[in-house]
Amino acid sequence: MTAFSRRYGRNRAAVLGLCILGAVVLLALAAPWISPGSPFRLAGKPLSPPFGEYLFGTDTLGRDVAAGITHGARTSLLIGLVATAMAVAVGTVLGGLAGFYGGVVDDLLMRVTEFFQTIPAFLFAIVLVAVLGSSLSSTVIAITVVSWPAVARLVRGEFLGMRRRDFVQACIGLGMPDARIIFRHILPNCLAPIIVLASLMVATAILIESGLSFLGLSDPNVMSWGFQVGAGRGVLRVAWWLCAIPGVAILLTVLAINLVGEGLNDALNPRLRR
Amino acid sequence: MSPRLRFIARRLLQAVPVVLAIVMLNFFLLHLAPGDAATVLAGEAGSATPEYMAQLRARFGLDQPLALQLWAYARNILTLNLGHSFRHDQPVVTLIVARLWPTLLLMMTTLVLSVTVGSLLGLLAATGLHRWRDTVISIFALVSYATPLFWLGLMLIVLFSIRLGWLPTSGMESIGAFKTGWARLLDIGRHLILPAGALSLFYMALYTRLMRAALLEQAGMDYVTTARAKGLSERRIVWAHTLRNALLPVVTMAGLQTGGLLGGSVIVETVFGWPGLGLLAFQSLFARDLNLLLGIFLLSACTVVVVNLVVDILYTLLDPRIEVT
Numbered sequence: 001m002t003a004f005s006r007r008y009g010r011n012r013a014a015v016l017g018l019c020i021l022g023a024v025v026l027l028a029l030a031a032p033w034i035s036p037g038s039p040f041r042l043a044g045k046p047l048s049p050p051f052g053e054y055l056f057g058t059d060t061l062g063r064d065v066a067a068g069i070t071h072g073a074r075t076s077l078l079i080g081l082v083a084t085a086m087a088v089a090v091g092t093v094l095g096g097l098a099g100f101y102g103g104v105v106d107d108l109l110m111r112v113t114e115f116f117q118t119i120p121a122f123l124f125a126i127v128l129v130a131v132l133g134s135s136l137s138s139t140v141i142a143i144t145v146v147s148w149p150a151v152a153r154l155v156r157g158e159f160l161g162m163r164r165r166d167f168v169q170a171c172i173g174l175g176m177p178d179a180r181i182i183f184r185h186i187l188p189n190c191l192a193p194i195i196v197l198a199s200l201m202v203a204t205a206i207l208i209e210s211g212l213s214f215l216g217l218s219d220p221n222v223m224s225w226g227f228q229v230g231a232g233r234g235v236l237r238v239a240w241w242l243c244a245i246p247g248v249a250i251l252l253t254v255l256a257i258n259l260v261g262e263g264l265n266d267a268l269n270p271r272l273r274r
Numbered sequence: 275m276s277p278r279l280r281f282i283a284r285r286l287l288q289a290v291p292v293v294l295a296i297v298m299l300n301f302f303l304l305h306l307a308p309g310d311a312a313t314v315l316a317g318e319a320g321s322a323t324p325e326y327m328a329q330l331r332a333r334f335g336l337d338q339p340l341a342l343q344l345w346a347y348a349r350n351i352l353t354l355n356l357g358h359s360f361r362h363d364q365p366v367v368t369l370i371v372a373r374l375w376p377t378l379l380l381m382m383t384t385l386v387l388s389v390t391v392g393s394l395l396g397l398l399a400a401t402g403l404h405r406w407r408d409t410v411i412s413i414f415a416l417v418s419y420a421t422p423l424f425w426l427g428l429m430l431i432v433l434f435s436i437r438l439g440w441l442p443t444s445g446m447e448s449i450g451a452f453k454t455g456w457a458r459l460l461d462i463g464r465h466l467i468l469p470a471g472a473l474s475l476f477y478m479a480l481y482t483r484l485m486r487a488a489l490l491e492q493a494g495m496d497y498v499t500t501a502r503a504k505g506l507s508e509r510r511i512v513w514a515h516t517l518r519n520a521l522l523p524v525v526t527m528a529g530l531q532t533g534g535l536l537g538g539s540v541i542v543e544t545v546f547g548w549p550g551l552g553l554l555a556f557q558s559l560f561a562r563d564l565n566l567l568l569g570i571f572l573l574s575a576c577t578v579v580v581v582n583l584v585v586d587i588l589y590t591l592l593d594p595r596i597e598v599t
């Protein structure tokens with residue numbers, strides 16, 4: 001672990017990313033204390049400029065923008081993490097099965113994976129939310145459906161490689177049940193690339209979520225950064241900061257996660273380092 | 275039959291089940307949605323008796339078994355009948371065709387812009403490895419990667435349209451100007467700059483990183499050592515040898531990104547009021563016009579299949595080393 005953190009620490013950008021991400025996580029966790037009550041609550045006079053009575057001002061209806069930012073951090077991180085976890089679970093199972101068993105199973109599963117990769121991801125997500133109705137769960141489902149194929153392909157490749165290795169052959173020779181070989185022996189050896197991919201997927205998930213909620217497809221009772229930008233769009237001419245501030249929040253969070261992902265990649269694959 | 279023709283024929287055959295699967299997916303998405311065409315129409319009419327609803331359902335074949343409905347749907351789609359948009363009271367195909375060319379214009383401009391500028395930046399970064407040029411370009415790519423498209427679009431509007439007043443905020447042409455000829459082209463061009471620029475940024479970053487990585491990978495190859503040994507200048511090695519090889523992954527990626535571009539165009543067209551398919555999709559979303567939305571979705575998915583096919587075939591022409599068996 002110390003060797004890992006030392007390698008990670010050598011990448012200064014990754015450390016910076018971790019700091020920003022840590023701040024966002026803290027913000028999300030502390031949201032109920034920093035800005036108590038509903039972020040949809042009308043706080044004061046509409047369209048008051050930032051750095052006055054309210055840190056980031058108020059929006060067209062007089063909602064506190066800063067409260068929206070803190071609560072939006074919760075939504076973004078929650079959706080990003082849950083959707084990624086689900087996509088990783090689905091992708092690992094399908095990719096693992098395809099890579100371990102090969103043959104017809106592999107052919108069939110890979111056809112399905114390729115099919116899902118062919119369909120335009122963001123459009124598919126829009127259609128899914130439109131069909132399922134706007135709610136937190138349908139956003140998560142939509143993001144999961146469009147993101148699992150990448151995991152399946154990665155895991156399949158890893159499993160295919162592992163399948164031929166001596167230790168796996170030894171396990172098969174010992175008569176070990178397949179499930180045990182897959183979960184106890186192969187999977188732990190493939191964790192590093194899966195973790196790296198998953199970290200980058202969280203960033204993509206947050207971007208998709210913000211895009212959906214910007215288009216008005218988010219749960220109407222849940223505050224999110226994309227919704228804030230969409231709501232401020234109408235008054236772009238007089239109050240551009242209403243759009244600018246939540247966008248910066250998205251940018252910083254996604255950037256931080258990408259930096260952490262790259263740092264993890266370098267730290268988990270020491271052989272790749274120059 | 276020549277191997278290439280056989281390859282093309284096989285790839286065409288492989289695309290058939292994919293298209294059928296897309297049609298099926300579309301059908302099930304339509305059925306997953308709450309309510310059907312009859313409830314929509316009844317809702318439009320204000321009130322409807324159960325008898326009227328049953329009559330409507332019978333007329334649209336909605337009382338048939340699911341498999342029969344799927345069959346009828348697939349038959350319709352294959353004859354390019356994508357259904358009826360109740361909101362616009364027009365066939366979906368007519369609506370889509372009318373909005374096709376603005377989206378094509380936007381996508382083509384974006385593709386050309388992002389591939390050329392992205393490759394160029396990648397080249398600049400790779401040839402100035404670990405110097406300030408590389409650092410600046412890499413930071414630019416990293417930030418572009420993390421920028422939400424809709425936010426970028428809005429900020430471009432704030433800067434270039436509202437503050438500086440250089441470019442129009444939305445639309446494809448100046449309303450009521452009725453320009454013709456070159457003046458009209460110029461007008462469309464001015465409207466195109468911001469949307470195409472916004473949509474390009476992410477892909478530019480993608481191609482920059484890809485080009486940089488591909489060039490660095492090529493630089494370690496044996497043939498580069500040979501070229502250097504026979505006394506070629508570094509400039510000539512890059513331009514005549516590594517660049518050509520490094521372009522291949524960029525071409526592949528450009529083909530793969532069609533689907534992404536279509537998704538991005540929904541956002542960009544919504545932000546800039548660009549009257550293409552993306553804006554139509556956004557409007558259908560709000561009007562709860564599912565037939566129209568799914569028609570656009572179907573067309574987009576099929577476009578991606580076709581583009582992938584074309585790229586595969588182009589690839590065998592570009593790189594003779596790739597086997598066509």
